[in-house]
Amino acid sequence: MKDDFLPHILAKSKPEDNPETLVQHTDRLICAWLELRKRYEPILGKDENFWFDSFIAILFHDFGKLSQNFQEVLRKALKRKGLYKLEPLRHEFLSGMLLAYHTVVEFRKSQALQPNYSQLFAVLTHHKNFTTSLFACDKFVRWTIHQEDFEEFIKYAKARIMEYF
Numbered sequence: 001m002k003d004d005f006l007p008h009i010l011a012k013s014k015p016e017d018n019p020e021t022l023v024q025h026t027d028r029l030i031c032a033w034l035e036l037r038k039r040y041e042p043i044l045g046k047d048e049n050f051w052f053d054s055f056i057a058i059l060f061h062d063f064g065k066l067s068q069n070f071q072e073v074l075r076k077a078l079k080r081k082g083l084y085k086l087e088p089l090r091h092e093f094l095s096g097m098l099l100a101y102h103t104v105v106e107f108r109k110s111q112a113l114q115p116n117y118s119q120l121f122a123v124l125t126h127h128k129n130f131t132t133s134l135f136a137c138d139k140f141v142r143w144t145i146h147q148e149d150f151e152e153f154i155k156y157a158k159a160r161i162m163e164y165f
Contacts, residue, residue, distance in 0.1 A: 005156040009149060011065055013077040022065050023156060029058050030160065049116075052165060057099065057119035059157050061126055064094030066153055068144040089143050096124040 011025035020028075037051055044050075064070060069089040075081075099120050124130055 005159075006066075006149060006152050009066055009153075010071060010074045010078075011062055013074050016078060019074070019078060022062060022153075026059060026062065026156075026160075029061075030055075030164070033058050034164075053116040053119050055161075055164060057122050059160060060099050061095055061123045062091060063098050063153065064089075064091030064096075066145045066149050067091065067094055068146070086144065087142070090127075092124055092127055094143060094145075096120055099123050 005023045007021055009022040010019050011022040012020040067089060069086040070091045072086050073088050121130060
């Protein structure tokens with residue numbers, strides 16, 4: 001799976017000499033998901049909707065890392081130049097917001113799929129327990145995602161969905 005989607009969007013600051021991009025990280029998780037599906041599909045007996053929902057959760061679990069807030073945190077950790085003017089924001093909150101929109105929006109294309117709130121909670125809690133602190137903040141934190149990064153991520157997501165479903 002070699003693509004040139006979003007090479008400038010980082011997911012991890014380690015290793016420092018070659019940090020992992022968001023697409024590399026997500027593709028690694030998709031490979032792990034494929035192995036889990038192959039191993040457990042015969043045992044679990046879940047339908048295609050279960051596997052699709054779990055795939056979507058993996059695909060969008062780190063969507064919030066597109067935010068410039070998160071990218072500044074990584075650039076700072078890597079001691080790269082930057083303005084560092086944005087407040088940090090938990091990336092899983094933004095990931096969960098997008099997934100919540102996808103899950104509950106009434107006019108989504110696939111009306112046959114029922115909302116799956118488990119995938120939303122999985123994304124919101126993939127780093128920390130789900131508590132009200134996820135939503136608590138002393139001040140308003142403005143988050144920024146560049147439109148072109150958002151559009152490129154959606155192209156990437158569509159390509160992966162078409163590849164596996």
